[in-house]
Amino acid sequence: MTPQADAIRITNLVKRYGNSLAVEKLSLSVPRGSMFGFLGPNGSGKSTTIGCLTGLLDPTSGTVEILGSRFTTESADLKRRMGVMPETLGLFDPLYAHEFLTFVARMYGLQEPEVQQRVKELLAALELTDSGKTLAEYSTGMRKRVSFAAAVIHSPEVLFLDEPFESIDPAGVALLKQWLRRFTERGRTVFITSHVLETVERLCDRVAIITKPGKLVWQGDITVLARDGTVQFDGREFDSLEELFLHLTGQKYDDLKWL
Amino acid sequence: MNWERIGDLIRLRYQLMWAKTRSRNGKIALFIIGYLLFVMVAVLVALGGVGAGIAAIRTGRAERIAQVVLSGLFINAVMATILLGFGMSAVFSEAELLRYPLHERERFVARHFLGIADPFWILVLLVELGLVFGMYVLGACSLGYGTGAALLLFVCGYLFARAIGAWIDGLMATRSGSGVVLLLIFSISILPRIMLAALQKNPAARKQVLDALRFTPPFGAAAAMTHTGGTAFAGLGLIVLWSIGLALFLVWLERRPATAPRQQAIRGVVAGKADFFDRLGRLFPPDIAPLVSHWLHFFVRNKRFRMLYLFSFPLAAFLTWNLGQLPKGHGDLFVAALGTLPMVTFIGTSRIAVNLYGYMGDAFRRYFLFPTDPAASLRAGSYASVLLGGFALLPGAIVWAIFAPSPLDFGVIVMPVINGLTVLFLFNSAGLWTTLFGPRRGKYDRSLGNDMSLLGNIVVIGSALTCLLTPQILRRVAPDLVSRDNWWMLLPAAFAIMVYVASLRAAGALFTGRRERLLAVVEGKA
Secondary structure (H helix, E strand, O other): OOOOOOOEEEEEEEEEEOOEEEEEEEEEEEOOOOEEEEEOOOOOOHHHHHHHHHOOOOOOEEEEEEOOEEOOOOOHHHHHOEEEEOOOOOOOOOOEHHHHHHHHHHHOOOOHHHHHHHHHHHHHHOOOOOOOOEHHHOOHHHHHHHHHHHHHOOOOOEEEEEOOOOOOOHHHHHHHHHHHHHHHHOOOEEEEEOOOHHHHHHHOOEEEEEEOOOEEEEEEEOHHHHHHOOEEEOOEEEOOHHHHHHHHHOOOHHHOOOO | OOHHHHHHHHHHHHHHHHHHHHOHHHHHHHHHHHHHHHHHHHHHHHHHHHHHHHHHHHHOOHHHHHHHHHHHHHHHHHHHHHHHOOOOOHHHOHHHHOOOOOOHHHHHHHHHHHHHOOHHHHHHHHHHHHHHHHHHHOOOOOHHHHHHHHHHHHHHHHHHHHHHHHHHHHHHOOOOHHHHHHHHHHHHHHHHHHHHHHHHHOHHHHHHHHHHHOOOHHHHHHHHHHOOHHHHHHHHHHHHHHHHHHHHHHHHHHHOOOOOOOOHHHOOOOOOOOOHHHHHHOOOOOOOHHHHHHHHHHHHOOHHHHHHHHHHHHHHHHHHHHHHOOOOOOOOHHHHHHHHHHHOOOOOOHHHHOOOOOOOHHHHHHHHOOOOOOOHHHHHHHHHHHHHHHHHHHHHHHHHHHHOOOOOOHHHHHHHHHHHHHHHHHHHHHHHHHHHHOOOOOOOOOOOOOOOOHHHHHHHHHHHHHHHHHHHHHHHHOHHHHOOOOHHHHHHHHHHHHHHHHHHHHHHHHHHHHHHHHHHHHOOOO
C-alpha cells in the first residue's frame, strides 16, 4: 500500500435484495484526504452503498477496498480506522450521552484515561452537557451531534457521514464543517451523503452522483464550480451542483403543474 | 363527528394487521392464530356461551350462572387487555392521530373505536352473545334485553380495561410506580384464592360480598339477561352508569399532564466513573467486556425487566406454596421448589433474552460498525442475561432455605439451585435461537403488553409450564428422580451448559448471515 493509494475504492459493486436491484455495478474511487460527496435521489442506493462500505451489508458481488485493503464485514482492523455516522444515527436510547460515548470509545479499544478525556472534550465541544436526559429525550439535532461524536471519538482515518447536516442548527452545521475541513487537511478522508447540495458544493472537492438503482451517472472535481463558476457535462454548462444534479437525476418537479 | 375518517382509520388498522401476513413468519403466525381463534370461538361459543346458557336453564339457576360466566369473562378480558396489550395499538396513539384532520373529541372516539374493534374484544362479544343466545333458545332470556346487556357489558369492559391501563401507565411514570404495580399484580394473583377460602368459612361475609357484587357490571348484565321489566332496566342502567363513569375517568386520566421524566437516575452517575456493571463486564475478555457491561445496563434500565425480576420472587414463593399444598397428598414443597426456584432465573430477563435486538431500533446497526466480531454482541447479550438470571438464584435459594420444610439438609437447598442452573442455561440457549429466528420489533419503554414473537411466546410460556409440570410428573412416574439425594441432577445441568456453549458458537456463526433480516425486523422494515 502506498501513501497515495485511494482511501476508498469500489469495483463493480452490486447489491440485490431478492429480485430487487439496489446497487448496479458501481465503481468509484475516493482519493485520500478528500472530502467526497456521494449524492443521489431518495431510494437511489446511497445508504445501501454506505452499508456495504461499512460492514452492515454484504455486497452481492464486487469488491470494496478501504485504505488499500480488501474490506469485509469481518475486517475488524479496518473498522478500527473508520468512523461511521449512520443515517438512522444508531444510538442506544436508554443511555446518557456520556455513557454512550464511553461505550463506543471502549469498543474502539481506547485506553481508559483517553476515553474519559475525549468523552469530556467532545461533550463540551458539541454542547452536549445537558446530562439529565437520556438519548431518547434529546432533540433530533442533539442526537445527530452525539452520533457524530461517536463517529470521530477514535480519530478515524476515513469518516462516513450519512446525511450529517439535516436537523442540525446553523451554528452546529458551521462547527461541523469547520471540523470536517480540519479533518481532511490532516490527510483524512470524509465520505458524505447529503441532500443539502449547497453545503456539499461548498464543502466537498469531489462528488459522485448516482441514480436508481445505484448506478453512477457522474463523478468529478467540484472545485471547478468555485474556480470557474460552471461545471461542464454533456456539452452543457451548469452554474451549480443543484442544476447538474437535477439534470442527471431527471427530477420532474416542473411536471406538477398543479403544485 | 367525522365518522368517515374514523372508519378509514379502522380500515387502516385491519390493513396493517393484514400487511403483517405478507412475510413468511407473518403467514405462519396468521395460520396458527387463525386456527387457535377458530377453535377458541367454536369451543367458547359452544361451551362458554351457549353451553353455559343451557346449563343455566337446566339447573334453574340461570342468573347465578350468568353472573359467574360474565364476571369470569369480564375479569379475564380486562386482565388480558392490560397484560397482553390487546386493543392498545401504538400506531394509533394520540400523538400519531394528531397528524390526521381530526378534532380532539374525534381523536378520542377514533382511538377507542380502534381499540374496541380489536379481534380479541370481538371474540369477547361473541361469547357474551353466545350466552344470550343459549338462554334465549331455552326461553330464559329476552333477546332484546339480553343483546342490549351483552353489548353494553362489552363496551363497559373495554372502558374498564383502558381506564386501568391508563392509570397504570401514569403510575409507572412515577418513582415508586414499578413497586406499586408489582404489589398490585401480586395481590390480584393471590387475593382471590385467600378470599375464597375465607368466604367459604364465613357465610355471612359471603352474603355481604354477593350483595356488593350486585352493583358490578357483570351482575347488572346477568340481571338484564335473566329478568324483564324493572329489574332488567335496572341492570342495563347500572352498566350505562358504570360506562359513563369509566369514560369520564378515562378522559380525566388521558388529560392529566404527563409526569415529568424521571431525573433522579442521573444522580450518582458521574461521567468517567466505572459503575458496578462496568466492573462486572471486566470479568470478561477485553474485546467483549464493554459489550457485556453495555448489555447489563440495557437490561437493568428496562422498567419491565426490573418489575418482572422483582416479581419473580414472590411469584415463585406463591407457586411453591400452592403446588406444595395440592390435595390428596400430591403436594410436596421440595418437589414444587425444584420447578419454581428455577423460574426466577428467566422470568425477569425473558422478554429481552428471547429477542435481544428487538428493542434496539436502529442502534442495532452500531454492532456491525465496531472493530469486533459482530456476533460478539449476541454472545455479550446472552452473557448479561445469564449473569442476571444466575444472580436471582442466590436470593431465591436463601429465601427457600428459610422456608424449606424440615428436616433441612444440603440436598433440599442445593437440588433446586442445580435445577435452576439447568433451566438458566437451557432457557438462554433457546433465547439465542429465538433472537435469530423469531425476532420482533418492540418498544423498550413499554411497561405492559406482550410484544414477544410467536416463537418467543412459545419459549417463555413453554419454559414456565415445563418448570411447573416436570417435577410434578416425575414425582408420580419416577419419584427417585426428584428426591433430595439424587445427585444425578448434576448431569442435566452439565448437559445444559454444553448446549449453551454449543448454541453460542452455532448461533454466533449464523449471526452475520442473519443480520440483514434482523436489521429489517428491528428497524421496522419487515
